[in-house]
Amino acid sequence: MSNSQNPYAPLNGIVEQVIVETPTIKTLMVRPDTQIPFRAGQFMQLTVPGVGEAPFTPSSSPNRVELLDFTILDTGTVTHKLHNLNKGDRVGLRGPFGKGYPVDKLKGKEVLVVGGGVGLAPLRSLLYVLFDEIAQFKRVSIKYGARSPQDLVYKNSFEKWSSIDNVDFTVTVDGAGPEWxxxxxxxxxxxxxxxxxxxxxxxxxxxxxIMLKFVTLKLIDIGYKAEQIYLSMNRRMSCGTGKCGRCNIGPYYLCKDGPDMNYALIKDYPNVFGM
Ligand SMILES: Cc1cc2nc3c(=O)[nH]c(=O)nc-3n(C[C@H](O)[C@H](O)[C@H](O)COP(=O)(O)OP(=O)(O)OC[C@H]3O[C@@H](n4cnc5c(N)ncnc54)[C@H](O)[C@@H]3O)c2cc1C
Ligand code: FES
Known part of the structure; x- marks a missing residue:
């Protein structure tokens, strides 16, 4: 767990393996010096010494705390440095922060999981939890979209996921060549x-x-009520503890009350979709 003396002091971790998922996305498998229990959907701040830190939700199962996966899109300063790390390099870890996914509220339900691009990463942690207790859910339907076939993450897992009883998995890409x-x-x-x-x-x-916005509109259009929709609000964050005021929507701090928020709670505040 986070450093109880000082929540701003990172714990140490060592990169044990780097998996190239797509031309712009890699998964770092990090072994923390001290085990960090977390719930699916909680996030951590990953520090690159001398560069800075950025928030990521582990994409691995909360039932495997000795090795944490972070699936990272190379988009700027910190993520680029993380992409340049190799086996044996050190990172800092702060957290976990936030509440995580409301797994208990999903029990007995038809769970619809919708992911876009690297957004399947935080969801994979939830999927592992759902798969471990699959009999507790009426069904798990996964809908995943990416820009192109090359941009799909976890391609090697699709067949296995589709073969699980009570799970159905559909994938789409925005555009593709004739081989798709x-x-x-x-x-x-x-x-x-x-x-x-x-x-x-x-x-x-x-x-x-942009995807969160259009998926939410579609879900409402096909009959979901706002209370039935949870959105992962992966906004810019800093402290992770509700102190710096960088991440609020109305009275809610996404780092503390989220990052997965019930749409009914936030829908009437401005800039819910950052635009
Ligand atoms: C709770 C949480 C969980 C996240 N989980 C993941 C994850 O599992 N995998 C992953 O790849 N990314 C995740 N992100 C997004 C990730 O934190 C950002 O991509 C990262 O902070 C960018 O840092 P940078 O220094 O590389 O980019 P910068 O150099 O700071 O910025 C580069 C570009 O990225 C944009 N950007 C920066 N931060 C964000 C953000 N939070 N959301 C969207 N755009 C941003 C900037 O506007 C800019 O256009 C998560 C974010 C949050 C808040
Ligand atoms: S990140 Fe500081 S208040 Fe949320």
């Missing part, structure tokens, strides 16, 4: 005519803000 035999179109297109009893369902969504 799957769905094309943005992720909202695979939400049309979904075979789900919506009144009995909870949706959990993670992806870029």
């Amino acid at each position: 035999k799957g769905n094309t179109g943005v992720v909202t297109t695979i939400l049309d005519n979904i075979d789900i009893k919506i009144s009995d369902s909870i949706a959990v969504v993670c992806g870029p803000e």
Whole structure:
């Protein structure tokens, strides 16, 4: 867990393996010096010594605390440095922060998991929890979209996930060459005519803000109520503890009350989708 003396002092971790997921996304498998228990959806601040820190939600199972996976899109200063790390390099870890996904509220429900791009990373941690206790859920339907076939993360897991009883998995890409035999179109297109009893369902969504917005509009359009939708609000964050005031929507601090927020709580505040 986080350093109880000082929440700003990172614990140490060593990069044990680097997995290249796509041309712009890598998964770092990090072994912390001290085990850090976390709940699916809670996030940590990863520090690159001498460079800075950035928030990431572990993409690994909370049931495997000795080795944490972070699946990271190379988008700027810190993420670029993280992409340049190799086996044996050190990182700092602060956290976990936030509440994590409301797993208990998903029990007995038709769970709809919608991911866009690297947004499948935080969701993978939740999926591992759902798969471990799959009998507790009516069904888990995963809808995943990325820009192109090369941009899909965790491709090697798709077949295994699809084969689990009570799980159905659909993938789409915005565009592809003739070699792609799957769905094309943005992720909202695979939400049309979904075979789900919506009144009995909870949706959990993670992806870029523009995708969160259009998926939310689509879910409302097909009959979900705001209370049935949870959004991962991966805004810029700093302290992670509700102190710096960088991450609020209305009275809610996304670092402390989220980052996964029930849409009913936030929908009436300005800039929910950052625009
Ligand atoms: C709770 C939480 C969980 C996250 N989990 C993941 C994850 O699992 N995998 C992952 O790849 N990313 C994740 N992110 C986003 C990640 O933190 C940012 O991409 C990272 O902070 C960018 O840092 P940088 O120094 O490389 O970019 P900078 O050099 O600071 O910025 C580069 C570009 O990225 C944009 N940017 C910076 N921060 C964010 C942000 N939080 N969201 C969207 N755009 C941003 C900037 O506007 C700019 O355009 C998460 C963010 C939060 C808040
Ligand atoms: S990141 Fe500081 S208040 Fe949320």
